Amino acid sequence: MRRILIIGGGYAGFYTAWRLEKYLRRGEAQVTLIDPVPYMTYQPFLPEVLAGSIEARHSVIVHRRHLKKTRLITATVTYIDHAARTVTLKLPDGRQQRETYDVIVVTAGAATRTFPIPGVAEQAIGVKNIEEAVFIRDTMLRNIDTAASLPPGPEREKLLTVVFIGGGYAGIESFGELRALVTATLKKYPELSLAETHFHLIEATARILPEVSEKTSRWVLRHLGRRQAIIHLETQLTSATDGRISLSTGESFDAGLLVWTAGVIANPVITRNTDLPIDQRGRIIARTDLRIGGADTPVADAWTAGDNAAIPDLTGGGVGGFTVPNAQHAIRQAKLLARNIRDTLRGGEAQEYRHRNLGAVATLGLGTGVFQSGPIVVKGFPAWVMHRGYHVLAIPTWERKWRVLWGWWNNLWLGRDTAGLRGLESPRASFEEAASYSRPHPLAPIVTIPASAHIAVIGAVPAAATSTTDHEEENHAH
Template identity: 80%
Template sequence: MRRILIIGGGYAGFYVAWRLEKYLRPGEAQVTMVDPLPYMTYQPFLPEVLAGSIEARHSVILHRRHLRKTRLLTAKVSYLDHAAKTATLQFPDGHEDTETYDIVVVTGGAVTRTFPIPGVGAQAVGLKNIEEAVFIRDTLLRNIDMAASLPPGPAREKLLTVVFVGGGYAGIEAFGELRALATATLKRYPELSPAETHFHLIEATGRILPEVSEKTSRWVLRHLAARGAQVHLNTQLDSAVEGTIRLSTGEEFETGLLVWTAGVLANPALARHTDLPIDERGRLRARADLRVGTDDTPIADAWTAGDIAAIPDLSGGGVGGFTVPNAQNAIRQGKLLARNLRDTLRGGEAKRYFHRNLGAVATLGLGSGVFQSGPIVVKGFPAWVMHRGYHVLAIPTWERKWRVLWGWWNNLWLGRDTAGLRGLQTPRGTFEEADSYSRPAPQAAPGATEAPTVR
């Protein structure tokens, strides 16, 4: 049997393994998938997770539930030596092992792209995984609750100020959904008013949502402004030290929540630790048929797909001649890669990846969205319905589709769930406090006066 090693269990990696389980004959190949997480996150649902429209667990697909023929290893790849056809794996307990293979599929994905701006590393949170979405949601709800117990002033204003950096699809969708969550939550706080909340989005270029037309982009700006949100175009974040936001325009204010959604880059943990060819942007060099290499020098037995790969865009609609790093391309590339593996194992030819983008759809909060396909533009509630319809069809497995639909149905009749869980980041805090009461009280120093006990 040929040994196929898939590195990465995100969109592309999951679909490669999932489809190979259907395509391969018994005994034709052994498939192993390596990923540090036991699940795949459906990232288009992260904005709805942080808004409370979808349960966090329902936006992830558990590998072991749906990949029943694939050998799964929960580990990181610390080095990929394709010349020797070995991968060095680092497991959660710290030990390392070596995995050998005949064919490798690299789908390591991408990570959040940041810049060396003072304070960002200590203050900001990204939006690439489910844990970050839950953290953003709970932080907003906690800040609102704390602000309600404070008198009007700088401390209260800081807690009610939210800042996003990055005006692409991820940033705009999360920004709009979080604004909607804040508005819904404040209805239960008579001490606060929506006018006291401040939502800022900082974008370095002159427009948001580059995937849609300039006219549609301006409509989104007006829509957000009508809901009390402020978008700073042609503006850069200069500093975020201790929550004090300083912009390139000279504006300065404090924030209790800073979210960074200013793009992604190919996963450097893998791209910098392999002998496979890497381009100037840290991506694996790839051909249109999803093999690693170039048209002149393909690398035998090495394949790639998703955000980590620089795959030529044959449709002519990509950025810099390459496919855009998004879920739509990663899923389709994963499906094609599985077919190409099947066909080449049986002596056939690999097909080239070609996909023409048919449109873009985004949610701007509960009941509002925008869709554009060529000259056709849909706004408001119809676009929001189209967004939900598309993504519930796109999320893999019927089991997850039904869970998402059931959550939406409950929200329709019961309303948005605005409950936040404070202790998720420090779950042992309560126990540690209780344990401290069982310890002997410290002995007072000789001659010291014992303080009176207040009851």
């Protein structure tokens, strides 16, 4: 029985394993999936998680619930030695372990791309996983609550200032949704006004949303401007030390929240620790049939898909000749990848990946969105409905679809949930504080007093008690 090892449980990895469970006959192959976390995050829903429109747990798909036949390992792959058909794993408890395989599938996804700008590593947070989305939401709500108790001034203004770096889809969607959350939340805070909040979007190029036409991009800019957003085009962040934002234009101001959405790179943990072929941008070199290797030099028993791979775009629509790193391509590549593995195991031929981009759709906040497919452009409420419709169909498993739909239905009648949770970074802090009160306090050191010493004890012995024994006097002295 062939051993198929899938590295990464995101879109591409999860869908590949899910489809292989349907395609493979009993005993035909053993499929193992390795990922540092036991779930797949449906990233297009992160902006709505950030805004409180979707419950955080509903935007993740638990591997063990839906992968019934796949062997699952929660671990980080630290090295792939394809020559020896071996991977080295780091388990959650720190132990090292090795796994062998016959066929490898590398679908490790992407990581946030950052630059060595002072203060970014210490102050910023991305929007790449569910934990980051929840942190941004709770931090914003906590800042609003704190600002309401402060008088107008620099500290209050800092708490109500938000900065996003990057004007791509991830940045624009998260920016618009967080703005909508703040607008809804401030209705419960008469001490604050929307005019006191400052939302800055920093984009290094001359436009936002490169996936849509320039005309559509300008419409989004005007829409955000009407919501009092401040857009800085052709501007770069130069420093964020101690929350002080400095821009290449010379502007500077304090911010209480810095969100980094300036692109992604292929997962460096994998691509820097393998003997598989890697291109100059750190992506695994792939063929059009999703095998690893060049057009004339395929690597035997090695496949890839998703954001960590440089897969040629046969439609001619890809950036630089390769498919763009998004969920639309990752899901479709994974479905073909599973079929290709099945067919080649049975002596068949692998098919080439060819998919023309269906278009781009984004939410800009509750009730507003934008959609473009070729010359067709839809704006406002219809585009927002299209966004939700597309993604509720795209998220895998009916169980998750119903949970998301039920949450939206509740929000329709009950309103947006603006409850923020505190202390998630250090949940044991309150318990540790309580436990500190029950610890025994150290006793004062006992001092030995010579018997010959004359000690006056003030208030210890009543004036009338003059008939005490020598032993009692010694006790009083101590």
